[in-house]
Amino acid sequence: MSIYQEIILEHYKNPHNFGTIKDPTKKTSVSNPLCGDEIEMEIVFKKNKVSEIMFKGQGCAISQASASILTDFASGKSKDDLKKLDKNFMTKLLGIELGPNRIKCALLPLEALHKLI
Amino acid sequence: MDLKSHKADFPIFKNLPGLVYLDSTATSLKPRFTTDKLMEYYTQYSANVFRGVYKISEKATEEYEETRKVVAEFINAKRIEEVIFTRSTTESLNLVAYSMGRKIINEGDEVVTSVMEHHSNFVTWQQLALENGATFKVIDVTDEGYLNLGLDSGQVIIPLGTGMTLNLDNIITKKTKILALTYLSNVLGTINPLKEIIQAAKKINPKLIVVIDAAQAIPHMKVDVQDLGADFLSFSSHKMLGPTGVGVLWGKYELLDEMFPFNYGGEMIQEVYIDKTIFKHPPHKFEAGTPHIAGVIALKEAVRYLERIGMDKIRQHEKEMVDYTLKKFQITFGKKIRVLGPKEVKDRGGIVSFTFGNYHAHDIAQILDEENICIRAGHHCAMPLHQRLGISASARASFYLYNSFEDVDKLVRGLKKVENTLK
Numbered sequence: 319m320s321i322y323q324e325i326i327l328e329h330y331k332n333p334h335n336f337g338t339i340k341d342p343t344k345k346t347s348v349s350n351p352l353c354g355d356e357i358e359m360e361i362v363f364k365k366n367k368v369s370e371i372m373f374k375g376q377g378c379a380i381s382q383a384s385a386s387i388l389t390d391f392a393s394g395k396s397k398d399d400l401k402k403l404d405k406n407f408m409t410k411l412l413g414i415e416l417g418p419n420r421i422k423c424a425l426l427p428l429e430a431l432h433k434l435i
Numbered sequence: 436m437d438l439k440s441h442k443a444d445f446p447i448f449k450n451l452p453g454l455v456y457l458d459s460t461a462t463s464l465k466p467r468f469t470t471d472k473l474m475e476y477y478t479q480y481s482a483n484v485f486r487g488v489y490k491i492s493e494k495a496t497e498e499y500e501e502t503r504k505v506v507a508e509f510i511n512a513k514r515i516e517e518v519i520f521t522r523s524t525t526e527s528l529n530l531v532a533y534s535m536g537r538k539i540i541n542e543g544d545e546v547v548t549s550v551m552e553h554h555s556n557f558v559t560w561q562q563l564a565l566e567n568g569a570t571f572k573v574i575d576v577t578d579e580g581y582l583n584l585g586l587d588s589g590q591v592i593i594p595l596g597t598g599m600t601l602n603l604d605n606i607i608t609k610k611t612k613i614l615a616l617t618y619l620s621n622v623l624g625t626i627n628p629l630k631e632i633i634q635a636a637k638k639i640n641p642k643l644i645v646v647i648d649a650a651q652a653i654p655h656m657k658v659d660v661q662d663l664g665a666d667f668l669s670f671s672s673h674k675m676l677g678p679t680g681v682g683v684l685w686g687k688y689e690l691l692d693e694m695f696p697f698n699y700g701g702e703m704i705q706e707v708y709i710d711k712t713i714f715k716h717p718p719h720k721f722e723a724g725t726p727h728i729a730g731v732i733a734l735k736e737a738v739r740y741l742e743r744i745g746m747d748k749i750r751q752h753e754k755e756m757v758d759y760t761l762k763k764f765q766i767t768f769g770k771k772i773r774v775l776g777p778k779e780v781k782d783r784g785g786i787v788s789f790t791f792g793n794y795h796a797h798d799i800a801q802i803l804d805e806e807n808i809c810i811r812a813g814h815h816c817a818m819p820l821h822q823r824l825g826i827s828a829s830a831r832a833s834f835y836l837y838n839s840f841e842d843v844d845k846l847v848r849g850l851k852k853v854e855n856t857l858k
């Protein structure tokens with residue numbers, strides 16, 4: 319099965335939550351120098367829950383789609399919920415099988431999110 | 436070139452009939468002559484070398500030393516003893532840095548390399564300089580992908596084989612102890628005019644040690660170490676149809692003889708006493724421990740195969756492949772594909788690195804893999820070069836004697852799929 323499923327391509331071409339927030343509670347950036355993927359992520363917490371989350375970045379389709387899908391998921395969730403997210407969760411969320419090399423692309427946005435909580 | 440019959444020599448195409456292998460720069464495929472010879476050693480005389488007085492050990496030793504002779508002739512070494520077996524190009528380069536670099540580099544000296552180097556010929560010298568308080572100088576490349584040797588005219592392209600004299604006053608000084616350069620860039624494909632460079636550099640400083648990374652040159656073109664005028668030259672068996680795990684270091688005998696050993700242990704000693712050790716002379720001085728016997732033995736079958744086909748024929752074939760690819764890319768994708776490196780086919784080896792629109796190299800490689808097309812994506816162990824070119828990654832297709840125009844056609848079709856998927 320191709321990893322370039324409709325849903326991945328949709329998010330890659332028209333990413334959700336793409337941009338910046340005026341007064342974020344926190345912001346961070348992560349990168350993978352090996353392949354040049356970069357993600358900047360900003361977040362606003364209200365009562366320990368994500369009230370706003372945005373990202374900007376560049377890189378491969380998987381890293382960018384993953385950021386779009388993950389930020390969708392994270393909206394409204396509590397810090398405790400988000401702390402639990404791991405590799406298995408991301409694989410399920412994206413619905414694709416990724417090899418050892420490309421899984422790093424998918425996990426980059428999660429790394430950013432974890433730095434924010 | 437009789438491609439069909441060559442392709443039949445590579446069993447992998449029988450096992451994977453649809454395979455389009457465009458990553459020979461990373462490692463080459465193996466002809467049956469190589470794999471048969473590996474099996475021959477393991478099934479017929481799998482004894483250690485230099486140790487046994489029994490027949491199969493003598494046979495193994497003879498086969499092992501025969502490869503040294505075949506390799507020495509292949510690169511036109513003056514003496515067979517100048518050929519040292521290592522693990523890889525990487526180890527060969529590190530050996531020179533360790534055994535020669537440590538001996539000659541002092542504070543204030545200069546070590547020079549270029550920005551187009553593979554990390555193995557870059558980090559090695561950078562660290563040697565850092566550890567010893569030497570200056571690390573890096574020759575830039577021009578936007579066209581040639582070494583920027585600062586010619587007066589502002590025109591810095593040095594066409595191959597013109598025999599023109601270079602002025603390297605801005606690069607090499609009396610303090611330069613080591614100049615380490617690649618023969619053929621594994622990203623740009625550029626073939627550097629080494630003979631001219633070495634002549635000019637040694638004119639400025641006759642004591643200069645010149646170390647050549649020939650990992651991409653030896654498998655694809657005729658190399659004559661005496662004609663080149665270098666002091667050391669490194670390459671890997673696995674990129675020239677031979678087994679993995681074997682590398683070659685060629686060095687001038689007098690230099691090899693005077694430098695430090697590399698690893699200490701068995702096989703490299705003549706006599707050991709409680710208070711001192713007398714080492715063997717080259718090459719055995721540098722081959723401590725049990726080597727990759729099967730790998731070394733089988734390497735000669737790869738070399739013989741290359742010689743049967745002819746290095747000039749291989750070079751010619753790859754030129755045609757690159758020419759065809761550049762034209763196809765231009766016709767099909769226009770400016771959307773940016774090919775790195777020289778425009779002139781004669782100045783480059785069988786390597787075409789490129790960026791494609793704003794598609795990420797990993798996506799390109801992954802979608803091509805769905806079509807059984809293997810290319811490389813990333814920085815190809817040349818991060819400084821990619822930084823210099825202002826890109827984080829590139830895609831790379833590279834050719835060898837088993838590739839055909841049909842492979843290029845499939846690559847182009849694959850790239851159209853990439854475009855359709857990601858646009």
Ligand SMILES: Cc1ncc(COP(=O)(O)O)c(C=O)c1O
Nearest residue numbers: 523524525553555621648650671
């Ligand atoms: C130009 C160049 N130098 C050095 C190397 C390192 O070779 P090895 O990995 O066999 O040590 C490579 C291989 O990728 C190369 O292309």
